[in-house]
Amino acid sequence: DAGVIQSPRHEVTEMGQEVTLRCKPISGHDYLFWYRQTMMRGLELLIYFNNNVPIDDSGMPEDRFSAKMPNASFSTLKIQPSEPRDSAVYFCASSLARYRETQYFGPGTRLLVL
Amino acid sequence: AQKVTQAQTEISVVEKEDVTLDCVYETRDTTYYLFWYKQPPSGELVFLIRRNSFDEQNEISGRYSWNFQKSTSSFNFTITASQVVDSAVYFCALSERGYSTLTFGKGTMLLVSP
Numbered sequence: 001d002a003g004v005i006q007s008p009r010h011e012v013t014e015m016g017q018e019v020t021l022r023c024k025p026i027s028g029h030d031y032l033f034w035y036r037q038t039m040m041r042g043l044e045l046l047i048y049f050n051n052n053v054p055i056d057d058s059g060m061p062e063d064r065f066s067a068k069m070p071n072a073s074f075s076t077l078k079i080q081p082s083e084p085r086d087s088a089v090y091f092c093a094s095s096l097a098r099y100r101e102t103q104y105f106g107p108g109t110r111l112l113v114l
Numbered sequence: 115a116q117k118v119t120q121a122q123t124e125i126s127v128v129e130k131e132d133v134t135l136d137c138v139y140e141t142r143d144t145t146y147y148l149f150w151y152k153q154p155p156s157g158e159l160v161f162l163i164r165r166n167s168f169d170e171q172n173e174i175s176g177r178y179s180w181n182f183q184k185s186t187s188s189f190n191f192t193i194t195a196s197q198v199v200d201s202a203v204y205f206c207a208l209s210e211r212g213y214s215t216l217t218f219g220k221g222t223m224l225l226v227s228p
Contacts, residue, residue, distance in 0.1 A: 033215055043205070043218045056215075091159060100147060100166075100209075103216060105159035 002026070004106035006092050012112045018080040021109045024073055025094030033103060034067055034077050035091040043091075049075065082113045117141075118208050120219035127196050127226055135191045135222045137206030143167075146210040148182065148189045153221070154202040162204075165189065196226045 005024040013019055025032045033048040047057040052069045060067070064083070069075040079086055089110050093103040117140040127133045139148065150162040163173060165182050173180045177194045193200055203223045207216040 042220055045215050048215055089157060093159075102149065102161050102164050104161060105151075107158045110157070 004092055004094055004104055006090075006106035006109050008109060009107060010110045010112075012114065013082055014114050015083055016081045017113075018078065019082045019086075019111060019113075021077040021090050021092075021111070023075045023077070023092030023106060025075070025092070026104055027073070029094035029096055029104075031095045031097065031103075032069060032075050033093040033095075034075070035093065035105075037089045037091060037108070038087075046077070079111075082111075084113045087111055087113050118206050118217050118219035120204075120206055120222050122222045123220070124223045124225070127224070129198060129226055129228050130195050131226075132192060132194050133196050133224065133226075135193075135204050135206075135224065137189045137191065137219060139187050139189065139206070139208045141187075141208060141210050143210040146208060149207040149209070149216065150180070150189075150191050151205045151207065152202045153205065159205070162191075193224075196224075198226050198228055200224060201226045 004026055007022045011019060031048060031050055034046040035043050036046055037043045044059055046059045047067045048055055049069045052072060065079055067077045089108045091105050091108045093105045095101045095103045119138045122136055125133060146167045148165045152160045152162055163180055170182050170184060179192045181190045201224060203221045205221045206219045209216050
């Protein structure tokens with residue numbers, strides 16, 4: 001089975017522009033997680049979904065960030081408007097269960113906001 | 115609160131040396147899971163191992179071995195006869211019932227030189 005798929009792999013944009021990151025989880029996985037990785041803060045959980053429903057979005061930094069999961073095979077993370085401090089690597093991960101099972105990560109999207 | 119400490123920020127070894135990466139965790143739960151992930155220079159996060167709190171048997175997989183000791187709350191990772199391809203950042207992570215998702219350590223950067 002294919003792993004977690006993320007697109008784009010790299011994104012360079014200018015401050016103020018809208019950015020949309022996409023994720024396709026592993027088929028059959030009920031949980032989907034969005035993380036952000038920076039040098040300063042390490043890996044941070046932004047939001048996670050269970051069966052397409054957002055369960056915990058307490059890690060979303062501010063209202064400029066939004067995430068959706070319209071169906072079991074697709075999720076988006078949107079930043080509008082983007083700011084230079086949003087530059088980071090954004091990872092999507094999926095798992096069969098919340099805490100017992102392994103989270104498998106996608107390759108990440110490297111975002112640079114100029 | 116759950117916490118993962120990887121005290122070694124960076125380790126440098128010469129190829130064929132053995133190296134141990136330390137991981138110490140804190141949790142109030144009796145049921146929890148521990149993980150190790152590898153992040154090579156290419157950036158993806160690769161799952162290496164999962165261990166539950168009731169299984170203290172050490173695990174060996176090729177040149178990799180893991181030592182889980184509940185008495186010291188440690189889950190250390192040893193690479194035997196290190197190779198240049200082992201150069202990466204290694205993350206230890208903890209998951210328990212009462213929390214949304216994984217808690218990651220800060221990571222240990224391993225540099226293996228020829």
